[in-house]
Amino acid sequence: MGKLYLPIFFLFTNSFFIQAQNSSENLWSDLNLSYEIFKNIDVKYEIGNRRNSNQARGNYHDFIVKYSVNNFLKIAVGTRRSNLSFIDSSIFNSGVEEDFKDIADRFHFDISGRLLKLNNFKMKYRLRAQRKIRDFYLNTPLNFKRTYVRSRILIEHPLSKKLRINGGSELFFSIEENTPTYTRKYRHMAGLEYDFNKIYSARMQYLFQREGKPSERELLNIIALDLKIDLNGLLKKFNPKN
DSSP: OHHHHHHHHHHHHHGGGOTTSEEEEEEEEEEEEEEEEETTEEEEEEEEEEEETTSEEEEEEEEEEEEEEETTEEEEEEEEEEEEEESSGGGGGTTGGGGGTTOOEEEEEEEEEEEEEETTEEEEEEEEEEEEEETTTSSSOOEEEEEEEEEEEEEEEESSSSEEEEEEEEEEEEEETTEEEEEEEEEEEEEEEEESSSSEEEEEEEEEEEEOTTOSOEEEEEEEEEEEEEHHHHHHHHOTTO
8 A cells, every 4th residue: 555655745736846836726525416317328418627727727528428348448429619707807917817718618539447456456547539620519610729648647556345546647649730759737636435335435635736838837736626427227227116
């Protein structure tokens, strides 16, 4: 267990030694609703809010369809509608909105699953191809943003029947016109997930994100809070005969 806690401890303490760089404190929260419509096929709707120390707030709505081949292979497609607002309206005229030009609608395709299971440890992976398009869902000319290929590894370990700890890292590879593919972002994460019952679960994570090219000075410290609800279990509770 000591070997697991050391890297997690490093992730939490790393940010205290980088204040000389351009850092931003962020709070992310979301509500995740999932529903199994057929065997091995489920849909997910997620509504989220992301707020940073520059008084910017991003809101998004995700819709995802996932097919589970087995424990080792899952395939998903999804889309996100995003919008940006500022808590302090004067920021609109200050030019700061350029700092948030990466916020856009998106489409993605995932391949994920479990790489291995050793004793109580599980190693999970996710490979995502993601295309961002600014204001796709508005009646305006399309403004194509960058394309990402994201690679994530996550290690999970149960502390009890209801409580799990996890940690991992994700790389964002940016693919742009007339530019060689490069690593744009590094994201490291550590968190706790708790199952209240078969219907409700919650997760709290700390994420540390560093920009790669074009600038390595931008750093994000993120606290993420997630609430998950299994709609199948919730409906069974209200309709026991089903």
